[in-house]
Amino acid sequence: ETGVTQSPTHLIKTRGQQVTLRCSSQSGHNTVSWYQQALGQGPQFIFQYYREEENGRGNFPPRFSGLQFPNYSSELNVNALELDDSALYLCASSGAGTGYTYEQYFGPGTRLTVT
């Protein structure tokens, strides 16, 4: 069974640029959630995708957007990068959509640095 994978591992971008982060969900999982973890903080929920549709969003601006593909992999896109976007971005996959408490399995994360 393949776990959650994310790419790239590290990324350095300049303020104002755009970035795309990628996530492959664990085999059999159809729901992907994205979290932002600032240094020294707990992860904060960005949004969740279920069956290729956004299925809930945290307190993040519209310049954070995403996609989910038919194979349940997902992308996180961030436009107009700001210095405060520097963080570890975590992807988590789980087995079902709304109404169920399934365990979320996390990938290793992508470390984004904005200069």
Next chain:
Amino acid sequence: GDSVTQMEGPVTLSEEAFLTINCTYTATGYPSLFWYVQYPGEGLQLLLKATKADDKGSNKGFEATYRKETTSFHLEKGSVQVSDSAVYFCALSGFEGGSEKLVFGKGTKLTVNP
């Protein structure tokens, strides 16, 4: 909204010492509760969970009991090892905008010395 408050760190212990990391929560409804662990340079790993009041989650010698009356889910281990050095996060499951998401505490860094 839902929130999790956990013990501020860092926590430094000697090997074989007893560990307690306190966690309390505020939530509407009846969330599931989790402890995740993050080793240096890695993502989060689920350590244990409890889905209803009085449930005890356990794994690798760690335990936590879901206490609805005190809204707590404290993490304990009777004898820590150097390999337990990591950051520990308490979390609850909550609903926001139609999706089920995890709400995390700020994390507690544990260092175990030989």
